[in-house]
Amino acid sequence: MIEAMIIDDERLARKDLRAVLEKFPQVKITGEAANVAEALTLLRKLRPQVIFLDIEMPEANGFALLEQLETVPQVIFTTAYDTYAIRAFEVNALDYLLKPVTEKRLGESLDRLEIPVIPTPSSYLDIHEKIFVKDGDRCWFVPLSDIRLMESTGNYIKLYFGKHAPLLARSLNSLEPRLDPKHFFRASRKHIVNLGHVQQIHALDNSLLALELADGVRIPLSRRQSILFRELRGI
Amino acid sequence: MKIRYRYWACQLGGWGLFTYLWNNIRSGEGFAFRTDVFGDTDFYSAYFIGVLATHLLYLYLRKQQLQRYRLGAVFMKVWGAVTLSSLLIVLWLTGISIAEDGGWNSFFASVDKTLGKPGGLGTRTTIGLIFLLVWFVWHLVVWGWVILYFSLLQGRFKRIELENENRLKQAELDNLKTKLNPHFLFNALSSIRSLIGENPERAQQAVAELAEVLRSAMLAEHHQLIPFGKELEVVQHYLAIEKIRFEERLNVHYTIDPNIHQQTMPPMLLQTLVENAIKHGISKLAAGGEIRIAAALEGKQFVLRVENTGRVPEERPGGGFGIQGTLKRLALLYGDKAFFTLHNTAQQTVCATVKLPAA
Numbered sequence: 001m002i003e004a005m006i007i008d009d010e011r012l013a014r015k016d017l018r019a020v021l022e023k024f025p026q027v028k029i030t031g032e033a034a035n036v037a038e039a040l041t042l043l044r045k046l047r048p049q050v051i052f053l054d055i056e057m058p059e060a061n062g063f064a065l066l067e068q069l070e071t072v073p074q075v076i077f078t079t080a081y082d083t084y085a086i087r088a089f090e091v092n093a094l095d096y097l098l099k100p101v102t103e104k105r106l107g108e109s110l111d112r113l114e115i116p117v118i119p120t121p122s123s124y125l126d127i128h129e130k131i132f133v134k135d136g137d138r139c140w141f142v143p144l145s146d147i148r149l150m151e152s153t154g155n156y157i158k159l160y161f162g163k164h165a166p167l168l169a170r171s172l173n174s175l176e177p178r179l180d181p182k183h184f185f186r187a188s189r190k191h192i193v194n195l196g197h198v199q200q201i202h203a204l205d206n207s208l209l210a211l212e213l214a215d216g217v218r219i220p221l222s223r224r225q226s227i228l229f230r231e232l233r234g235i
Numbered sequence: 236m237k238i239r240y241r242y243w244a245c246q247l248g249g250w251g252l253f254t255y256l257w258n259n260i261r262s263g264e265g266f267a268f269r270t271d272v273f274g275d276t277d278f279y280s281a282y283f284i285g286v287l288a289t290h291l292l293y294l295y296l297r298k299q300q301l302q303r304y305r306l307g308a309v310f311m312k313v314w315g316a317v318t319l320s321s322l323l324i325v326l327w328l329t330g331i332s333i334a335e336d337g338g339w340n341s342f343f344a345s346v347d348k349t350l351g352k353p354g355g356l357g358t359r360t361t362i363g364l365i366f367l368l369v370w371f372v373w374h375l376v377v378w379g380w381v382i383l384y385f386s387l388l389q390g391r392f393k394r395i396e397l398e399n400e401n402r403l404k405q406a407e408l409d410n411l412k413t414k415l416n417p418h419f420l421f422n423a424l425s426s427i428r429s430l431i432g433e434n435p436e437r438a439q440q441a442v443a444e445l446a447e448v449l450r451s452a453m454l455a456e457h458h459q460l461i462p463f464g465k466e467l468e469v470v471q472h473y474l475a476i477e478k479i480r481f482e483e484r485l486n487v488h489y490t491i492d493p494n495i496h497q498q499t500m501p502p503m504l505l506q507t508l509v510e511n512a513i514k515h516g517i518s519k520l521a522a523g524g525e526i527r528i529a530a531a532l533e534g535k536q537f538v539l540r541v542e543n544t545g546r547v548p549e550e551r552p553g554g555g556f557g558i559q560g561t562l563k564r565l566a567l568l569y570g571d572k573a574f575f576t577l578h579n580t581a582q583q584t585v586c587a588t589v590k591l592p593a594a
Contacts, residue, residue: 009521010422010480016429035521058521080421099425 005031007039008054020101036060049115050074066132076109124180135166148197148213152190188222250285284327288320289380302388321374404567415452426480441479444472455502464496466505484523492531499594507561508541508587516545532593539589547585
């Protein structure tokens with residue numbers, strides 16, 4: 001059973017999608033929202049695995065909603081005709097349905113879904129959960145596991161993954177308590193490193209450490225964190 | 236190589252006529268239409284050198300593309316060329332005279348004889364002065380040629396330019412004729428589809444309305460101007476469809492002067508304004524809003540007004556593509572006789588106004 005939610009400002013559009021979704025008994029619609037504010041409340045309460053999200057909505061659009069979420073569920077965008085918004089995404093980074101939605105097309109989308117196993121509620125984010133980042137005209141859904149480095153720049157975090165390094169509008173300090181220390185290590189005031197991407201550990205002079213990432217970048221550890229790292233790893 | 240018939244006809248005919256008249260005057264017995272001029276080799280030699288010198292000038296002007304400019308802008312270059320080609324003429328004519336007189340000395344003698352002994356000046360100085368004077372006169376003649384050439388050619392350039400401009404204007408107008416917004420079409424289809432289950436009767440009606448809107452959008456491509464009544468009808472259908480989509484979020488009020496249904500206007504103009512009012516106004520407001528459409532004659536102007544709930548961002552009033560297109564279209568059709576404004580009026584209201592000359 002896939003739990004899904006529909007977010008669209010037009011009542012008839014929601015009704016239409018609901019009607020088509022009835023042909024797919026594996027999908028259960030747990031909620032509907034007509035705007036971003038409503039959606040935020042419902043999403044936090046219902047935690048659906050999939051959302052059908054209209055891009056163009058009054059007050060705040062679909063992207064604005066995603067940016068306000070800590071992590072995002074699977075998103076299928078619905079739009080009448082918005083090549084611009086769709087172009088914002090990396091190839092294959094998202095799925096979208098054009099309205100009016102056909103049963104066949106919806107079926108394909110559902111088949112393609114990788115339904116995340118809803119993690120047992122824990123204080124930490126699951127490593128496979130995705131974060132939505134929008135930088136200028138480009139957007140990404142990036143799983144935490146892909147992010148090798150988080151760098152604090154003022155009130156923003158620069159996320160390094162693949163060849164990209166977009167800014168996320170959140171502070172490193174607010175995100176840190178939600179990151180599982182099994183996977184992420186706070187190297188210094190400025191950096192959080194994904195341990196899965198560490199290639200080498202360098203011992204520097206005066207007993208400081210530096211972590212070398214897959215891309216060759218070395219992140220120095222502060223004195224306190226060097227000590228902590230040694231304790232945790234027993235080195 | 237392409238032969239320039241017009242040029243050669245003007246060149247040969249012009250110089251023939253000019254040389255003929257010139258030789259008639261020179262004969263010393265006042266002006267008359269003589270036939271004996273044609274028996275004189277002087278006539279042919281002057282004819283020849285006139286054509287040759289100005290043809291060289293012509294080749295130079297063409298090579299430098301000077302004929303594309305205003306004469307004033309390339310004056311110095313042309314003046315230099317005129318001086319040289321008139322010098323060529325004078326040298327040729329002088330050379331012929333010397334040859335005819337049988338050499339330099341006889342030429343001197345014949346000049347002396349013709350002029351008598353002018354007071355104080357030597358023969359050389361006199362010849363020099365006369366040479367300069369003749370050169371100056373020919374230089375004026377060649378200038379006459381240049382002025383004729385430029386005015387004939389530039390008339391033609393202007394005509395070609397005008398034709399091009401017209402063609403461009405037409406193409407631009409065709410381009411600007413607002414095509415139906417695809418968003419609208421797909422949203423309409425989407426909402427009509429869900430209406431089929433909910434309210435089949437209204438759905439039927441909506442399909443007919445959509446057909447009307449599509450028909451008029453297609454027809455608009457063939458008309459420069461249509462009656463206001465027609466445009467209004469389409470806008471009403473259009474808004475009826477948007478009403479299905481926005482439901483209670485969209486409210487429309489019309490204030491239409493009943494006597495203006497025959498006023499002409501560009502097709503899809505009101506439609507564009509209303510579309511913008513929805514796109515930038517109503518659809519951005521969760522609670523929706525109102526659209527007020529007013530049309531009336533004010534003096535000699537036909538005034539269309541579309542107001543909607545919302546705000547135009549101060550930094551870019553009237554920046555959207557639809558608005559730019561509307562402005563261009565009005566300018567092309569009416570020149571400076573049409574006006575368009577878009578501004579924030581009262582609290583939360585945007586007003587778009589178009590003023591056209593009343594027909």
